[in-house]
Amino acid sequence: MNRIKQIVGLMIIGIMAACVEPADLNVSRSEIIIVDGKVTTQLGDSRVILYGLDREGIQIPLTDYEVSVSSSDGTEYPFLETEELGEYRPAANFSGVIGEQYRLTAISTGGSVIVSSFDSIEEPNPFLVETVDTVRTESEEFGITITKEAKAAMAVFDVQDADYLARFTFRYVYENPLTLTAVVEEDTEAFELFSCTDEEVCQQQQSVTLSLVDFRDWTFLNPDSCDFTIDPPPPCELPCCQDFLDYPTIFTIRQESLSSGAYEFWREVELLRENDGLVFDTYPFPINGNVSCDNCNLEVIGFFSAVAVLEESELVVL
C-alpha cells in the first residue's frame, strides 16, 4: 500500500512540477522556548539543553537556570551548566535506573518554572546487529573497473513482552587508509521507531533496518594517472589499490527504550518530518511534548525523556 501511495504521489508531483514555485508566506515567527532533555542509563550521557528561538529564528541559549532532575521517590539530582551555554549536565556521576521515573525542573533567575511530566525508563530488549549485502555495482571510472558495494545495517531482536517501544539510531566508523584517522559517519537526522504492542506479533523475530551505506570514496584519485593526489601516495598502483580501499568498518546501532509518551512524541516528529507535499501526507499539527511552564511569557515546547540505552556493533570488511 505504501509503495502504491509513493508511486501515485510521484506521478502527481511530476505532472504538477511545471507549475510549482517557491512561495513567500510572510509568516510571523513565534518566540518559543525549547526543552531538549534526556536521562539515560549510560554514565555521562544525560543532559538538558534549554534554548529559545527569537523572531528571526535565531537560537538563544537559556543560561543561569537552576536545573534538576528528580526521581519518583523525591531524590533530586542537580544539573550544572557546562561551557556550552544552555547545556546542563549532572553535577555528580549519574545514570538512570531501569524501572525508575524521572522529571525535569528548570527555574530561571526571574522565577519562571519549567517542569516536565514523569517519564519512565523501560526495560530494553537485547538485539544483534546484522549487515546485509544490498547492492553491488561495477562502473568504469579512471580507466579501471571499480566495484561498489552497499550494505544495510539491521537490528535484529526477539521481543518476548508486549508493549515494546524503541527508537534506533545508527553510525559507522572506519579508518581512512590514507590519513590514518578515524572517520565517524552519523546521519544525525535519521532514526527508526519500533512499536510492538501485540503479544503475538511481539513474540516473532523482529528487525529494524537502518541506513544504506556506500563506503566507496574515489574523490582522492587522480583520473589521469591513477595516482593518489595525496602525498605521499600509497605504495601501490591500481588495481591493487582497490584492495587497499577494503578497509574495515564498525557499524553501531543504538537503541533507546521508550515510554508510551516518548514514543508518541517521536511518532509525531516522524509524521511532521515525513510530509513532503505529496497527496498522502498527514495534515500538519502543533507538536505536543511533555513540558510546560505556568509563569513563562513564552510558549514552552519539547520533551524530557528517560531511556535505557543499548549499543551493539559489528565489524564489517567490504
Added chain:
Amino acid sequence: MNEYAPGESLNSNTVIGQREYGSSEVISTYNRLEPRLGLTYSWKNNSINLGYSRTNQYLHLIANTALINPISIWRGSDNFIQPTQIDQYSIGYEVELKNGISLSVESYYKMMDNLIDYKDAAELVLNEELEQAIIAGEGTSYGFEFLLSKPQGAFKGWLSYSYTRAFIQTDDGNESINDGERYPYYSDRPHNIQLNTNYQLTKKWSMGLNFVYLTGAPTNAPNQVFVIDGITVPYFPERNAARIPDYHRLDLSFTLKSRIRKTKKNNDRWVLTLYNVYGRDNASTVFFSRGDDGPAQPFQLISIGSFIPTLTYKFDL
C-alpha cells in the same frame, strides 16, 4: 463497520467490535425539519428583506489543502457523522437609484452544528476508517455584502465587495483542535472584491474590464524550526494560522462588431481577451516540501500564472 466504546473518541484504541450490515440494510436514518422564513417590506424604490432558514447538509466535504494537489473527500452522513445543521439569519436593503443604478447591502449570521474538520495528523486518502480521522465542531460565519450595479447604458457593470468570516471550534470532550479555541475554517477569506464593467466606446468597439480580489485561504505553515536530540522539527502553531498569498487578477477585453457576414441580424463580433493582464502568479495551494537538507520550505502551485491573450470570433446562427 467498527463499533466504538460509548462516550470515547473514535480511534483504533476504542474499537470494541465490528458490525456487519447486509446488502441494502439501513445503517442510519436522519429526519430533520428545514423551516424557512422570508419577509420583505418595500416602499417607493426601497426594500428591506429579513430571512431565516434552517438547512441540513448530509454530504460533507473534507478538504486537505496543504498538499500540492488539494484533496477533497466527500463523505455522507452515517452513524458516526451526523448531518451538519445550519441556521442562517439575514437582513438586506435594496434601493433603485437614478440612471438605473441599484444598490444592495446584505448582512448575515450563520451558526453551524456538526461541522466537520480533520484531526491533527489525520490521513484522509485511502483511509478505510475515516471516522477516526475527523472531528465535529461548531461553526460560525458572518459578514456583509455590498453590490452596486448598472445593467444598462453605454457604461454598465457591477461592483461587489463582501467581508465574510468563517470559524470553527472543535472540542468533543475527548479531543480538540487548537486546545478547543476557535480558528479560521478553510473557507475563511475575508475580503472579496469583484468589478465587472463594459463600456461602449463606439458603435463598433466596446471594452470590458474584470477585476477580482480575494483574500488568501487559511493554511498551515511552520513558523519556527527547532532541534531536539539532533532532529530538526518544524513547528506549526495554531491550525490555519497562516494564509496563502491573496488572489487578484485583471482581465481586459475588446470587442469589435464584424461585418464579414452581411446578414440582417448580424451579431458577429471579434473578441480580444487579455487574461491576467499583469501576469499575477496566483497560488491555488501552498504545500511544504523538504529538499535534501534542512526543514521543509513552502512552495505554491500556480493556477495559470501568466498573461494569456485570446482572440475569438463569435457568431450566432
